[in-house]
Amino acid sequence: MNFPELHKWNLSPAEAVALQRQFAGQVVLRDCLAEQPKLVAGADVSYCWHGEQFHAAVVVLRLPDLQQVAEASTCARVTFPYVPGLLSFRELPILLEAFQKLPLRPDLVMVDGQGIAHPRRLGLASHLGLWLDLPTVGCAKSRLCGEYDPPGEQRGEQSPLLDKAEKIGAVVTTRDRVKPMFISPGHKIDIPRSVEIVLTSCGKYRLPDPTRQAHLLSNRLRREAEDGQVGEA
Numbered sequence: 001m002n003f004p005e006l007h008k009w010n011l012s013p014a015e016a017v018a019l020q021r022q023f024a025g026q027v028v029l030r031d032c033l034a035e036q037p038k039l040v041a042g043a044d045v046s047y048c049w050h051g052e053q054f055h056a057a058v059v060v061l062r063l064p065d066l067q068q069v070a071e072a073s074t075c076a077r078v079t080f081p082y083v084p085g086l087l088s089f090r091e092l093p094i095l096l097e098a099f100q101k102l103p104l105r106p107d108l109v110m111v112d113g114q115g116i117a118h119p120r121r122l123g124l125a126s127h128l129g130l131w132l133d134l135p136t137v138g139c140a141k142s143r144l145c146g147e148y149d150p151p152g153e154q155r156g157e158q159s160p161l162l163d164k165a166e167k168i169g170a171v172v173t174t175r176d177r178v179k180p181m182f183i184s185p186g187h188k189i190d191i192p193r194s195v196e197i198v199l200t201s202c203g204k205y206r207l208p209d210p211t212r213q214a215h216l217l218s219n220r221l222r223r224e225a226e227d228g229q230v231g232e233a
Helices: 013-024 088-101 124-132 191-201 209-232
Strands: 039-046 053-062 067-077 108-111 136-140 158-163 166-172 181-187
Touching: 013 124, 039 088, 039 209, 053 088, 053 209, 067 088, 067 209, 088 124, 108 124, 108 191, 108 209, 124 136, 124 181, 136 191, 166 191, 181 191
Parallel strands: 039 108, 108 136
Antiparallel strands: 039 053, 053 067, 136 181, 158 166, 166 181
16 A cells, blocks of 8 residues: 655654644545445554554455455554654554555554544544545544543444534444443544444444454564564573
8 A cells, every 4th residue: 555655753742743733734524435435444553561662453344244355564663752642653653554565445444543532633543544545533442532421321322522612523332331432533534424434343342343353463463572582582
């Protein structure tokens, strides 16, 4: 998969914050999908706490049967510091390396992280969407910002995620009687379509299958690398 370079990565945290504010104005929050997406990618990164070796995975599933059609992964050292709100500057460079290895172009990408449900409206999913010029959706397991009333316990029930008067996402029950997911549009999609596609992509689990499969792959790669290091010692 090919895409142009959007910006350089050798930034300080202060420069990264300034770039987020600049690029947030370029995010498109309307549904740009001409039809129901057929190929949905999930993206995730795994690493040890305080570690610098990151493992990125991208898994592409076909809708509606959720069958895997492609995957790509990579491993690299990451030195950008952990700063709340700047997750994409740690995880996105290695995720982009994995996307470059992907043999096809998906219709939409789901990310284990935030879209516009971010203090500066540029979470990992939004940042990735600008790089790939694709519709992206943030599928987070926890809230970064905003307030909400808990949704009902039945699959498909939801409540708005609000930052003051601005609606920045939806809190959605994706499986009966489990904790809800925090869904926010990343780029080139709106909130209702984001929720619709997430629910379509959920099988038997709380997480949408694309991000769940990417999570499993990235974790397996990390464990295999750690086991190899132990064996070498």
